[in-house]
Amino acid sequence: MDCTADELVFLLPSALVISRRLKMKKPEPLILRGGVVLCHQRGAAPGCTATATRCPRAASPGSGRSEKMEILRLTQSKRNIISLNMDLERDMQRLDEANQELLLKIQEREDRIQRLESETTQMGDLVEDEEWEKENCTMMERERALQELEEETARLEKKNETLVHSITELQRKLTRKSQKITNCEQSTPDGASEEIKVKLQQLEASCARQEKELLKVMKDYAFVTQLCEDQAFCIKKYQETLRKTEEDLEARFLERETSKLVSMNSVEKEHTSQNNEGMPTHKTAVLFSKKIFCCLFFITLFFIRLLSYMFFHVRFINPDLLINVLPRVLSRSILWKLRCIFFPSLTLETEDMLPH
Numbered sequence: 001m002d003c004t005a006d007e008l009v010f011l012l013p014s015a016l017v018i019s020r021r022l023k024m025k026k027p028e029p030l031i032l033r034g035g036v037v038l039c040h041q042r043g044a045a046p047g048c049t050a051t052a053t054r055c056p057r058a059a060s061p062g063s064g065r066s067e068k069m070e071i072l073r074l075t076q077s078k079r080n081i082i083s084l085n086m087d088l089e090r091d092m093q094r095l096d097e098a099n100q101e102l103l104l105k106i107q108e109r110e111d112r113i114q115r116l117e118s119e120t121t122q123m124g125d126l127v128e129d130e131e132w133e134k135e136n137c138t139m140m141e142r143e144r145a146l147q148e149l150e151e152e153t154a155r156l157e158k159k160n161e162t163l164v165h166s167i168t169e170l171q172r173k174l175t176r177k178s179q180k181i182t183n184c185e186q187s188t189p190d191g192a193s194e195e196i197k198v199k200l201q202q203l204e205a206s207c208a209r210q211e212k213e214l215l216k217v218m219k220d221y222a223f224v225t226q227l228c229e230d231q232a233f234c235i236k237k238y239q240e241t242l243r244k245t246e247e248d249l250e251a252r253f254l255e256r257e258t259s260k261l262v263s264m265n266s267v268e269k270e271h272t273s274q275n276n277e278g279m280p281t282h283k284t285a286v287l288f289s290k291k292i293f294c295c296l297f298f299i300t301l302f303f304i305r306l307l308s309y310m311f312f313h314v315r316f317i318n319p320d321l322l323i324n325v326l327p328r329v330l331s332r333s334i335l336w337k338l339r340c341i342f343f344p345s346l347t348l349e350t351e352d353m354l355p356h
Contacts, residue, residue: 139316142238145231146235149224149227150228156217156220156221159217160218160221163210163217167210167211167214170210239317242317246309257298261298268291326338
């Protein structure tokens with residue numbers, strides 16, 4: 001008889017039990033539901049499948065129920081294992097996705113940190129450049145203002161000279177004309193004397209106008225000179241503040257460099273004290289020569305920087321520094337010799353800048 005669908009469902013999970021019993025020496029028949037018995041054929045190979053036949057013998061109902069229960073339990077356990085495997089695979093996929101998201105977030109944060117660092121460095125450089133440009137612009141503007149004031153003062157002085165010259169000439173002309181008028185009054189009739197008086201009045205009015213203009217020009221000149229003095233005073237104060245700031249910066253820089261040198265020397269001394277116990281004389285000599293070379297190199301750099309600061313100070317801030325310092329240091333004979341040597345080649349452009 002043919003097997004039903006329920007019997008086939010029960011046959012599939014029982015393959016494990018069949019394979020186990022095929023390995024035994026005396027295989028026993030397995031009785032399933034409906035009287036179907038799976039018997040092992042004699043002389044068959046151990047890997048062969050069993051054939052489903054209907055045996056006349058029938059097992060007890062208790063053993064069949066137990067086998068059915070075991071089969072059901074096995075199927076249920078298999079389903080549970082499959083579901084657990086699926087859940088584990090899903091969890092692993094979720095963990096992988098979460099790890100990938102975390103890695104992407106970490107990379108994004110690192111990129112942001114690098115961008116912020118680069119932006120901060122660029123902003124610091126830009127701020128320093130802007131401050132330097134502002135200082136240069138202020139210095140250039142002040143120099144231009146000084147040049148303009150000097151040009152205006154020169155123009156006003158020229159105008160004053162021309163006005164004084166014109167006033168003197170007018171006074172001379174007036175004296176001459178007054179003398180001529182007196183002579184003409186003595187020699188001419190009354191009509192001509194009246195015309196001459198009208199002309200004299202006109203000349204006096206023009207002279208009064210010119211005197212008023214002269215007074216205005218003198219007031220402007222006094223105002224401009226006062227402005228020049230005030231600006232010169234402000235420039236001197238600015239130069240003093242610049243000197244103080246430069247001295248403070250130089251002192252701080254020297255303190256930093258000395259602290260660095262002291263720390264480097266202390267570290268090198270400790271290192272040499274630790275390594276001199278087992279080092280030969282040749283290596284010690286090489287190290288000593290390297291230290292001397294480094295010291296000389298740093299000293300030369302220090303003096304070069306000082307010379308650059310000195311050149312900047314003399315070129316842009318106080319051009320009269322050497323003129324003020326050398327007479328205090330050198331004698332008159334040496335100064336006279338230096339003047340005789342360098343006077344033909346030097347042209348000082350700062351003598352006419354400020355009123356000394």
